[in-house]
Amino acid sequence: xxxxxxxxxxxxxxxxxxxxxxxxxxxxxxxxxxxxxxxxxxxxxxxxxxxxxxxxxxxxxxxxxxxxxxxxxxxxxxxxxxxxxxxxxxxxxxxxxxxxxxxxxxxxxxxxxxxxxxxxxxxxxxxxxxxxxxxxxxxxxxxxxxxxxxxxxxxxxxxxxxxxxxxxxxxxxxxxxxxxxxxxxxxxxxxxxx
Amino acid sequence: xxxxxxxxxxxxxxxxxxxxxxxxxxxxxxxxxxxxxxxxxxxxxxxxxxxxxxxxxxxxxxxxxxxxxxxxxxxxxxxxxxxxxxxxxxxxxxxxxxxxxxxxxxxxxxxxxxxxxxxxxxxxxxxxxxxxxxxxxxxxxxxxxxxxxxxxxxxxxxxxxxxxxxxxxxxxxxxxxxxxxxxxxxxxxxxxxxxxxxxxxxxxxxxxxxxxxxxxxxxxxxxxxxxxxxxxxxxxxxxxxxxxxxxxxxxxxxxxxxxxxxxxxxxxxxxxxxxxxxxxxxxxxxxxxxxxxxxxxxxxxxxxxxxxxxxxxxxxxxxxxxxxxxxxxxxxxxxxxxxxxxxxxxxxxxxxxxxxxxxxxxxxxxxxxxxxxxxxxxxxxxxxxxxxxxxxxxxxxxxxxxxxxxxxxxxxxxxxxxxxxxxxxxxxxxxx
Numbered sequence: 001x002x003x004x005x006x007x008x009x010x011x012x013x014x015x016x017x018x019x020x021x022x023x024x025x026x027x028x029x030x031x032x033x034x035x036x037x038x039x040x041x042x043x044x045x046x047x048x049x050x051x052x053x054x055x056x057x058x059x060x061x062x063x064x065x066x067x068x069x070x071x072x073x074x075x076x077x078x079x080x081x082x083x084x085x086x087x088x089x090x091x092x093x094x095x096x097x098x099x100x101x102x103x104x105x106x107x108x109x110x111x112x113x114x115x116x117x118x119x120x121x122x123x124x125x126x127x128x129x130x131x132x133x134x135x136x137x138x139x140x141x142x143x144x145x146x147x148x149x150x151x152x153x154x155x156x157x158x159x160x161x162x163x164x165x166x167x168x169x170x171x172x173x174x175x176x177x178x179x180x181x182x183x184x185x186x187x188x189x190x191x192x193x194x
Numbered sequence: 195x196x197x198x199x200x201x202x203x204x205x206x207x208x209x210x211x212x213x214x215x216x217x218x219x220x221x222x223x224x225x226x227x228x229x230x231x232x233x234x235x236x237x238x239x240x241x242x243x244x245x246x247x248x249x250x251x252x253x254x255x256x257x258x259x260x261x262x263x264x265x266x267x268x269x270x271x272x273x274x275x276x277x278x279x280x281x282x283x284x285x286x287x288x289x290x291x292x293x294x295x296x297x298x299x300x301x302x303x304x305x306x307x308x309x310x311x312x313x314x315x316x317x318x319x320x321x322x323x324x325x326x327x328x329x330x331x332x333x334x335x336x337x338x339x340x341x342x343x344x345x346x347x348x349x350x351x352x353x354x355x356x357x358x359x360x361x362x363x364x365x366x367x368x369x370x371x372x373x374x375x376x377x378x379x380x381x382x383x384x385x386x387x388x389x390x391x392x393x394x395x396x397x398x399x400x401x402x403x404x405x406x407x408x409x410x411x412x413x414x415x416x417x418x419x420x421x422x423x424x425x426x427x428x429x430x431x432x433x434x435x436x437x438x439x440x441x442x443x444x445x446x447x448x449x450x451x452x453x454x455x456x457x458x459x460x461x462x463x464x465x466x467x468x469x470x471x472x473x474x475x476x477x478x479x480x481x482x483x484x485x486x487x488x489x490x491x492x493x494x495x496x497x498x499x500x501x502x503x504x505x506x507x508x509x510x511x512x513x514x515x516x517x518x519x520x521x522x523x524x525x526x527x528x529x530x531x532x533x534x535x536x537x538x539x540x541x542x543x544x545x546x547x548x549x550x551x552x553x554x555x556x557x558x559x560x561x562x563x564x565x566x567x568x569x570x571x572x573x574x575x576x577x578x579x580x581x582x583x584x585x586x587x588x589x590x591x592x593x594x595x596x597x598x599x600x601x602x603x604x605x606x607x608x609x610x611x612x613x614x615x616x617x618x619x620x621x622x623x624x625x626x
Contacts, residue, residue, distance in 0.1 A: 033344045034335030034397050037326040041336050045326055045467035047416050048408045048475045094482075105491030109602060111482065116493075119476050126478040130313060130415035180485060184422060184496035191488060193590035193598045 049125035053170035056121065059141030060165035063158070066150025069143055073132045098154045101175060114155025118180055120172035124148045124164075145169070210548035212541035212575050215567040217551050220522060272296075275306060276375040287312045289356075290444075291379025294505070294526065295512045300553075300561040301351070302382035304437050309444040310356050310380065310458065312479075313415030318464050320448035323412065325432065329470035332399030339448045342434060345389040350429075350454070351560040353528045355500050356380035357457035357484055357605040363592065365601040369623040373512040377623065378505045378611070381528065383561035386452050388433035391426045391468075400470055408469040408477075409451050409462040419460045420474035421453060422498070429454050432465065455530030455559040456498045457605075459484060489600025500530030501608035502589050504537055504564070504581035515619030518572040523550070524565040529583035533557070536582040537564035543576035543612065543626045544591070550579070575615040576626050592625055 049055050070078075078097050079085065087095065100110030113123055128144040130136050139147075149164040158164075158172055181188055207216045245253050265273070275290035292308045302308075309315075320339045328334035359380035362370045370377050395407075400423070407426050411417045421430065433441060433452040441447050446463025453460045459479055474480065474496070486494040504527035509515055523541075527534045533556050538547040550564035564579065581589045590598075592609040612626040 030393070030396070031345050032397050033341040034327070034333075034337050034394065035341070037328055037334040037336040041324065041326050042328045042334060042467070045324075045410065045412075046328070046469060047410060048418060048467075048469055048477070050473065051476050052473075104487060104493070105489065105600075105602070109487065111487075113482075116482060118481055122476050122478060122481055125418075125475070126482075129418075130478075133313075136313075136414050136416075179491065179493055180481070180495040181488075181492050182496050183486075183494040184498050185424075187494065187497065191494060191598055193594045 047129045049121050051119040051121050056166035057141045059145050060163050061142050061146025061149050062163055063150040063153035063160045066146035069147050070150050113151050116176050118174055118177045121170050123151055211546040213569040214541045214548045215569050219567040276379055291375045292382045293375045294507045295374050295510050300383045300563050304442050307382040308380045313413045315444045316413045325465050327398045327468045330401035330404045331470050335398045342389050347387050349387040351385045351557045352454040353383045353561045354458050360607040361604050363607050364603055369625050374510045384436050386433045387435035388431035391430040403472055404470045405472045406474050408475045410467040411462045412464040412466040418477040419479055486603040486605045497606055502529040502581050502583045502587040503608040504579045505611045506577055506579050509621050511621045511623055514621055518570055521568045521570055522565050523568045525579050526561045527581035528561050531583055531585050533584045534562040535584045538580045539566045540578045541575045544578055577613045578610050580610050
């Protein structure tokens with residue numbers, strides 16, 4: 001809406017320039033200062049990986065390799081429950097990545113990659129861009145596939161030797177895939193306050 | 195001469211129970227000072243300099259104009275954000291909450307605007323930072339700060355609220371007694387200036403099949419959210435300025451998305467990629483985080499619009515009543531859908547309500563201040579405010595909100611907040 005108003009405003013200005021200023025050259029009706037973006041410009045900034053596998057890179061890995069990578073790069077901050085319980089608010093416990101299956105909605109709810117995340121590709125999407133916390137993007141795509149495989153394996157979702165790559169990863173179904181209801185554009189009637 | 199203390203109050207001045215008063219009390223009461231300067235025809239026995247008894251700052255010239263002004267040294271350390279101590283040696287996310295009870299008006303000073311970061315505040319160099327628009331567009335384009343400066347800008351006042359604001363009120367069995375910036379400080383108001391996102395999208399030429407825009411920031415977690423295309427084409431902007439100056443690093447310097455009325459983290463800071471597509475990306479911040487767990491085991495996702503909400507900032511648990519008398523109850527109201535239409539206040543725990551004065555101009559999707567005079571007679575009271583927006587959305591009671599969503603939602607708590615005042619003027623947060 002604002003865009004429309006602005007377009008009108010700019011057209012008026014340019015129109016009066018044409019009428020009264022006698023401008024001869026053809027100029028765009030709206031300001032245009034964007035420069036063409038090259039593929040390299042885009043690749044540098046675009047990390048999004050979609051549930052259907054769009055934009056997943058080449059490379060592959062299994063939980064076997066992932067276990068070692070996890071020990072070296074992740075275990076310092078992420079616990080191995082139940083031996084190592086979370087120190088954080090259980091409602092916001094990003095330090096625990098395993099377990100909690102079937103607890104969502106109950107009093108002892110523990111939301112983890114395994115119990116809560118609806119899409120397998122989101123694991124790769126987040127871990128690659130953001131982890132290890134102090135050195136994000138520091139590993140290779142195959143190492144990130146291995147870590148993703150390890151997180152899924154430790155949550156009982158795939159086998160230890162299942163290869164994760166751009167074809168197999170998006171096919172992995174998560175236990176809580178049907179756990180979400182969209183509130184956009186409207187919150188379902190059921191959850192509105194009366 | 196009648197002074198304020200002896201102003202006559204009769205029953206007709208009461209607009210609701212337990213001392214809520216007609217607003218005439220603050221509109222035209224005799225606030226003018228009636229102090230009489232003590233006349234002194236002193237003898238000139240012993241003359242001293244006329245400055246005797248004055249403070250140093252009256253007697254000596256002060257500092258020269260600085261290049262960038264600062265608050266008084268006496269305000270430093272007093273007026274500050276509530277910064278949560280790190281958990282287990284590191285924080286999950288880092289948050290600074292606005293000290294609402296110390297501020298007035300509706301604009302939050304930029305340095306006191308709340309901030310939540312999941313991966314810290316990056317130090318972005320504006321000379322090399324660019325944002326790209328790509329995907330389902332005719333022409334993928336990029337812009338630096340200097341390029342964006344050339345466009346006609348819009349300047350608007352908007353509130354920003356983290357959907358985790360007031361989250362402790364969902365499940366915590368006992369009402370939180372930290373000062374109110376702990377419960378409510380993840381909301382602030384600013385004047386934002388930027389280029390409408392629609393201007394940039396139009397320039398790139400968006401496909402009619404586009405439905406979502408995937409925003410990614412340049413922080414060390416490349417924070418990412420999906421924004422509905424209708425929103426992007428309506429009132430979203432790429433903001434460059436906050437309260438007249440370039441936005442602060444913690445707010446996304448040198449450029450951020452601003453989605454008015456939407457939950458804060460969708461307004462992706464340090465924005466560097468806007469991918470136009472037909473589906474949401476389902477990033478961690480719209481699946482693992484910022485989804486609202488319901489009583490039936492399901493979770494609400496894309497609860498983007500912030501709800502109608504209000505809170506009394508004064509009195510509040512950080513501001514106690516020292517003696518009986520006339521006070522002003524004041525606070526803030528806001529709605530992610532539009533303008534605030536009405537704020538009601540109760541002093542008797544919701545038995546009776548009176549309309550507070552809503553201070554204009556009222557801006558859409560912006561903090562709105564309300565006020566109402568209150569005669570505190572030294573009796574226990576429960577103070578509450580309840581906002582209604584121009585679309586008729588009414589702020590619910592805590593009971594009604596919990597009945598609809600359960601106690602686990604974590605995000606989007608927006609129920610009526612209650613302050614109890616006891617006979618000694620001590621103010622506490624209660625569930626009522």
